[in-house]
Amino acid sequence: MPSLDNRFPIYSKVIKLFPPKYYKEYGRQILQTTADMLDNAPSSGAKLVIWTKLAIDLPINITKQQLQYSGGIYMKETPTYVKISGILTGILLLPFFVALIANGLDKVINNHTLYNSWVWRYDFLRVWVLILPIIAVIVALVSLAVYVARSPENRPKQLLGRVFDIKHNWPIVATGLVALGILFILRYHDSAKCLIQIPRHFLSHNNQSQVCKNYNFITNGPIPTVPTH
Secondary structure: OHHHHHHOHHHHHHHHHOOHHHHHHHHHHHHHHHHHHHHHOOOHHHHHHHHHHHHHHHHHHHHHHHHHHHHHHHHHOOOHHHHHHHHHHHHHHHHHHHHHHHHHHHHHHHOOOOOOOHHHOHHHHHHHHHHHHHHHHHHHHHHHHHHHHOOOOOOHHHHHHHHOOHHHHHHHHHHHHHHHHHHHHHHOOOOHHHHHOOHHHHHHOHHHHHHHHHOOOOOOOOOOOOOOO
């Protein structure tokens, strides 16, 4: 359909965002229908209305078709262990987001936070902020390694392709990246040293030690202090 492509150079490229199978089957029909509507439009205003409606409907339809396409691949082609691993890693990360959402709602509704509640005590905080995300990363990496190892071919190019085969391994890649993001944020957050509890750090950073104490991060004995002479 070269004439339609030339007539609608931008529009013809946008509709290629539909899933390949859908575009191959309906791409020409979409362009032809658009051309017919514009040709039969009685005025420039009517043509503007058509383009406005297309601009609104097209992103919705593309998203809908992509979701259906991805859902079909997920149900029919994604390995069962990848699905299970994706669900497991999602469950491991759930407490992190539930705690943050609950804290935000408490702030909006009751005008105070949960920082002094048991959820933010060191023993519990370390679990949902540090330990569970680490386990989620491990599960995702192991599952991805298994997926790559089960490649039909052992050539480097094929193995690399399996790593970036987002159509099939997205459940573990997405949750694994989220878990890494949580750990990355924690790495540069002030509470990181409190969670990990490095004695040498506390000895040389009394101010940070006091912050940890104020937020109930340290519950297993007294905070070490720098000896004075």
